[in-house]
Amino acid sequence: MGVAENLEKVRKRIEAACERSGRDPSEVKLVAVTKTVPVEIIEEAISAGVTDIGENRVQEARTKYEAIGNKVRWHMIGYLQRNKVKYAVRIFDMIHSVDRIELVKELEKRLSKENKTMPVLIEVNVAGEKTKHGVDPRDLFSLAQEVLGSKHLKAIGLMTMAPYVEDPEEVRWVFKKLRELRDELNERFGEEVFSELSMGMSNDFEVAIEEGATMVRIGTAIFGERS
Numbered sequence: 001m002g003v004a005e006n007l008e009k010v011r012k013r014i015e016a017a018c019e020r021s022g023r024d025p026s027e028v029k030l031v032a033v034t035k036t037v038p039v040e041i042i043e044e045a046i047s048a049g050v051t052d053i054g055e056n057r058v059q060e061a062r063t064k065y066e067a068i069g070n071k072v073r074w075h076m077i078g079y080l081q082r083n084k085v086k087y088a089v090r091i092f093d094m095i096h097s098v099d100r101i102e103l104v105k106e107l108e109k110r111l112s113k114e115n116k117t118m119p120v121l122i123e124v125n126v127a128g129e130k131t132k133h134g135v136d137p138r139d140l141f142s143l144a145q146e147v148l149g150s151k152h153l154k155a156i157g158l159m160t161m162a163p164y165v166e167d168p169e170e171v172r173w174v175f176k177k178l179r180e181l182r183d184e185l186n187e188r189f190g191e192e193v194f195s196e197l198s199m200g201m202s203n204d205f206e207v208a209i210e211e212g213a214t215m216v217r218i219g220t221a222i223f224g225e226r227s
Ligand SMILES: *Cc1c(COP(=O)(O)O)cnc(C)c1O
Pocket: 033, 035, 056, 077, 078, 161, 201, 202, 203, 217, 218, 219, 220, 221
């Protein structure tokens, strides 16, 4: 099965999930996750209409960025090391994985040097998994304050990764919880700064959409299993 056909199927499933939950499909952005996928295949996806790609490693993204350039939007979705921030701010159009104050400070420093503003999402470890990154929900408010106080960061929403399970219904609560955390933040800050919810991957994106996802990050369902 080719990338174009897979994409078509994914789009149909996104539309169906929107239909079920009374949402407009234009509210849900598809971020094609291209980690480990070679440039030729990414180009195939771009020809088939992909406008946003997600990478989780800065070094890999740098190499691909040289070949592909700015014709797509680049989303950083993985753990961002402090010593990679300098390069990340040059490549990426958006960072989904802001998870600690130290990182906010480094981003602010590098962005102000480049005279750039970066839309960011705060990654929340909703399920409290030891193996996952993301801020503990209890520390979310203070991290959000730090982001809002940083001139060159533009807070736009929250991101989470649900635990991998066979039946995505089992993680519906994770997506619901992220939506509630977003609504609470907006209430506490008194304005709707956090609008985006980046949640849902190949295995669980339909449930995430039903719970309000505005961005889904999908790799395997488009490009096949990673080797
Ligand atoms: C790899 C990855 C995805 C995509 O996962 P698939 O199951 O292949 O769709 C989404 N989000 C993040 C943060 C990832 O690292």
